[in-house]
Amino acid sequence: MPVFLPSRRHLLKTFGAAAATALSLPALGKERAGIAQEPYLDYPFQLGVASGDPWPDGFVIWTRVAPRPLEPGFGMPKVPVEVSWDVAADESFKTIVAQGTKAAFPELGHAVHVELSGLEPGRDYFYRFTAGGYRSPRGRARTAPAAGAPTDRVRFGVAGCQDYEQGLYTAYRHLSREPLDFVFHYGDYIYEGWANKATYLSRYTNQEEAKPRRLLLPESISLDDYRLRYGHYKSDPDLQAAHAAAPWVTVWDDHEVDNNWVGDLDSRDTPPEVFLLRRVAAAQAYYEHMPLRRSSWPLGSAIQLYRRLSFGDMLDLHVLDTRQYRDEQPCGDDFKAGCADRMRASAQVLGQKQEAWLLDGLAASKARWNGLAQQIMVMTLARTPDAEPLRNMDSWEGYADARRRLVKGVEERKRRNVVVLTGDEHQGYAGEIRRDDRDPTSAPVMTEFVATSISSGGDGGEQRPLTPALLQKNPHVKLINDQRGYLVCDLSRDRWEAEFKVLDQVSRPGGTLSTRAKFAVEPDRPGLNGA
Ligand SMILES: [Fe+2]
Structure with missing residues (x-):
């Protein structure tokens, strides 16, 4: 003993x-x-x-x-x-x-x-x-620069979506060597799901597929289930190196609890009062394993994760929670075409309180740049080249009225230097959020950078088969890339530069890092203005 x-x-x-x-x-x-x-x-x-x-x-x-x-x-x-x-x-x-x-x-x-x-x-x-x-x-x-103090430069990483079984954390080893003020982690720190041998059988060949590593854990439901899973994830030396190298600003997405959960609803129609018991466990486990302030102490199923961090006169970072206060996804979730219910009035992604807090914070900001550090894609995105394309009901697009209020709110507050940082997609995207998402000639209001994943999705490649057609179909999108990696944002007074760093592979050790693309946003000119 x-x-x-x-x-x-x-x-x-x-x-x-x-x-x-x-x-x-x-x-x-x-x-x-x-x-x-x-x-x-x-x-x-x-x-x-x-x-x-x-x-x-x-x-x-x-x-x-x-x-x-x-x-x-x-x-x-x-x-x-x-x-x-x-x-x-x-x-x-x-x-x-x-x-x-x-x-x-x-x-x-x-x-x-x-x-x-x-x-x-x-x-x-x-x-x-x-x-x-x-x-x-x-x-x-x-530490951050003093409030409002003249600040020449802020440089930070954006990372998340780190399924332990789908790839090695080589990206984190590289991230740990970057000179950064902080890292924003947009969620999917763990993946909660159940796995056994059958999970690894190919649906095509019925043979076992090679995986870089396996957990073979039961699905996380109880607090000790989640603790055990965090224990496996956090034992990884590359992840530990990235934590030790810089302060992190973390917020959860869905897999810290359950796939595509929102509010008090999970993915398998569990009664809300029962699912909330799982949320109690997941919220505590999340707090236990993240470097969060006392203000994020879990109270039952509730955990306060939306918050604001300021970096001198350069950046106000509004960290958003798009899971805890959201309405149910329309039309049964998933990718759907022609879902009229996604246009429903008063749809909520942030919930009224967080939405008002965000818009008030944007109005009051005196920083050069405002960052919305969040999870799900704000740009609309046709995901097939069809006339009536598939759209992602779990993104802001499934909540068209909430998205409209956000864009209108930014415009009304005359905030022209707003950059949205997103995860969730397991692909990298750079694009423009336009006033009228159906009109490609309408003015960009915000710029969006979607970071890919650290490991989720495995090695990937430059593009998926549909990517060239989707770039044509979505002219406001300038990059779609399907490799693993992270984003580095380098802010100065006259540009917000975003560098997409990608790995050639994550299935074996020693993946090589390269810069896939670099974009810049200029002050008072929302949109992608050059590299
Ligand atoms: Fe993910």
Whole structure:
């Protein structure tokens, strides 16, 4: 049995402040740090570290104590344990600027979130944790520039959709080497679904298909199901490297809970009050594994994920939740042609409260650029070349009136520098959101960049068979690409540049990264104006 650090209060009472201070352990490597404690069953930081939600005065640092994250119980007794943490101004931790201890509770999967404040704006910091005499890997975070401060440049990554079985996380290894202020993760951090051997049989040959890796997990329903799945995903060293390299701003999409869920409805007609029990588990598991602020603490099935982050006078990033407050998809969801119900009045994607919050925030923004960091495609998109094409009922297109209100709201607030960042599609797209989506000559109101996936969909290729016809059919779309990768956005006062970085393959290690396309948006000229 492991024996854990005595509590700070206990030490203070017994030995005075000096002993309590000694809990902030000396800087040692990943090995035992020399404290006379019984070790954990294994190295307790198997899931790495992360930071998130950078503000000008601080950010969140995260870890989860789980010596055996793939076993029932995760290698932990059901008692609170103490974890100490350090934040330094330098990589070698010579100048510690903040430190402390935090209890990790079994009720929260022994996750630790420390919300830092009082730091300097616009600079790098480094952090680490210690528990039971073991030291965590080191992470790098960065505070945002001071509110409204003149800021020359903001550079960030956009990533998501990381089905563990469909591809390796090579893209994350490359992302970890990018110099970034932060990473926006648009969701599908896990895929919740059930898999057994039959899942891997080809529908054409009935032979087993090669998969880069397999999980063979039951579908995630309970909190421990989700914890186990996050444990597998977060054990990946490439994903851990990307977390350790920069603060992340995360929001969920559907697969953190259930495929294409919206509101209190799942994909298999479970009664809402029953599905909400699953949402309680999924929301807690999401909070436990993400570097989220206390304001995102899950309350039953509800978790506050829409929020705003500001980066000096350069960028206001409006992070949106398009799942939790949405109406049911029209016409039975999926890709459908001629669905009249998608035009229904008062359709909700964000819900009234979030929609008003967004439009008020856009009206009040004084930043050079506004980013809508969200999940589902806002552009309309004919998905077949037919006269009455298939359209995606799970995108904003299935909610034409909500989409119309968004576009009108941006126009009425005279916001001309709004760029939408999207995931979900498992393909990269660049395109223009026009005032009248049926008229290709109408003015662009916003620009949209859809990041592809880290791994979902497997290797892919340059284009799918229908892509050339779809580019013709959708003249507001300038790029469709079916490779895996991520997006890098590089913002300056006179352009928002978006670089689509893609991999040649994710089915084997060593995928090669290249830039597939680069687009630029110019101030006061919505649309794609050049590369
Ligand atoms: Fe996805």
